Amino acid sequence: MVTRITLVEGDITQQQVDVVVNAANSSLLGGGGVDGAIHRKGGPEILEDCRRLRASHWGGGLATGRAVATTAGRLPARWVVHTVGPVFLEETYEEGAELLASCYRESLRAAAELGARTVAFPAVSAGVYGWPPADAARIALTTVSEVLDGGDAGAGAELAEVRFVLFGAETYRVFESVREELLGRDED
Template sequence: MDVRIEQGDITQCRVDAIVNAANSSLMGGGGVDGAIHRAGGPQILAVCRELRASRFPDGLPTGQAVATPAGELPARWVIHTVGPVYGRGDGSLLDSCYRSSLEVADEIGARTLAFPLISAGVYGWPKQDAIERALRTLGSTPTEATEATLVLFDRATYDLALEVQQSVD
């Protein structure tokens, strides 16, 4: 699979699936999660409510993933995954977010994906470690996906990711 790094707005990505760094409630929130819910419109929230009422009454567990339609986003699907809060979970849970998202992508037939840097915002995961884990996990997980793009919102994180990518390759 081709793993790329881009700077930009993940809600504008024209891919099969956009991965959402969700909170366990699946009801939207701040950061990437809020942006995806706002841009995707009410259809995403409606399906998330159904998921909470049926499959995930206690919320989506950390490290797992689930798909919903993308609503008004320029993608077909949103894959929601809950990253660990730094200091409350180990790195294997963060790795699991990427692996689980790829597993869900394979289940729904998504071949091109856009990922945010999971847990590196309000969840406080150190950005360098988050980037290393994202690139390593995306690059080593068997999948039918053909392309995964790590979409970074700000220039400083994008520049750091380019540096990290050279050391991971």
């Protein structure tokens, strides 16, 4: 199966997909940005599922780079996959970059375990966590492409579309520019 990677400027809470990925904080109990928007629009069902997770396996919270699924509540998606991105710090760039890539790999793995065919991602860590947008785009697009090309057995096998839902024209422009750069590099 060929999986399409698409970019759209818009609101991730409006996406009619199987899985919406939430750029969550480690508490899983909501926050600002994408996390807050998903919890507000999805309603109390998402928070209830997150509390159940905290009361069981994820009592200490979700570690950076990991992903876990819950209901999507009132969102037009079927599930939410929560992932915790790293905060950008120059002095720990290599470790942070690997954790950011792990967010995408682990989210795709969780989506595959659910049987999802369509997944919508935000630009994880590119907002209040301070990751430079072009670098965040490069890590996101490269990692997702590697998973879909078989670099992570089974994680992308059944996906028909991975959609990056980018908030604002500038973030969309950065992702589009990085995608064009990466595609040009693949053709060389």
